[in-house]
Amino acid sequence: MDILTDKELTRIFAALRSPREARPTTLEAAPPAGQLPNNWDLPELNLRVHLEAIGTGVRLRLTGGEAWRGALVYCRWDWLDSTQPDKEVPESLHAFLLMPTEGFRGFYQREVDIPERLTFQPILARIVPKYADPAVFEQQWRDARVKPSLQELRQWIEAHQNDFPPRHRETWHDMPDRLAAEG
């Protein structure tokens, strides 16, 4: 028997939504001149996100707790092209980050440079090796503007070889070679 009713769950989920600042929801125009540096503390995820200006782009720094140790993180920014306000022209930037396996006082930190002056918080997710579809991942990897080296990807795949379902192991294993062959 259900313990919580739909009505109760709706109310709880509404309360779980954090107040949002300085990040457009998908398909709203990005703030044209947001402030940098910018920080977001996401205690629900045990993660801090920091963006600072560097050159014509930004430097993204993620600092996370144990759940982020060695994680392959997919980051995504979506916005509307503000140079064409009369049309809804969606823009996006995808990036992969590999968090380190060695941390400091239980925190793991990685910095990457993003070649676009983004001032709002990205959407982030950890790839879960047990469930990720290698075909979908491979395409996302190709599309990502920023990503670790193929050698780092190979190491991540090797570290998770036993986590992948048997039917996907070979596809994952051969992926770095396939991607390398594409140049």
Next chain:
Amino acid sequence: MGMFSEWQIDSFRVRLRDFVSDDANALNALQQLLCQAREALVDIAIANGVPPDDAEDLVQETLRQATTDSALRRLWERYNHEAHPGIYLHERLRGVISDYRRRRIPPTVSLEGIREQGYDIVAPAPQPGLSSVQRQHLWQVIRKCVEDDLDFQILYLKIAEEMKHEQIAELLCVSCDNVRGRYSDAVNQLRQCLEFRRACEALGLI
């Protein structure tokens, strides 16, 4: 996007290319092909909360917009040989539904006007507010209740980030059906998790 078979998708791309190359017969073929998704689109509209009576009109409008000269040319310019009729129609339908909802927002009425008409002014029920620490605590409880990292992330992206299943699937590199099924299972797990219920009670949410 299971509205079209692989063969139909290939055919759509060929016809789209012919259309932008000014083949006079291509538009008719494209219209016929896209209209085959009519029933699937009606189902999607209804699943998105559109009353069945209105769903068919919205789908008709979607198909009309999708088969205009400018829309088809723009599709080719943006996606070329990778244009996907299912995704194309789905996005068009989303826009039409969004316009429809906007039109249905009731006009603003002044408080004085309501009083003059003899109605009571009922204050909306206050939305439950949680501090950052309380929210963090509740998410920790959720983490324990659902255990699996994928399920936790799906719940977080759906509830906190208000993302759609398709977007979550893309982000986690899993199929959309997987996200839909796991979200539903995870919500059921939460419903039955005693610790979650106790935490919600302690925070005055239920």
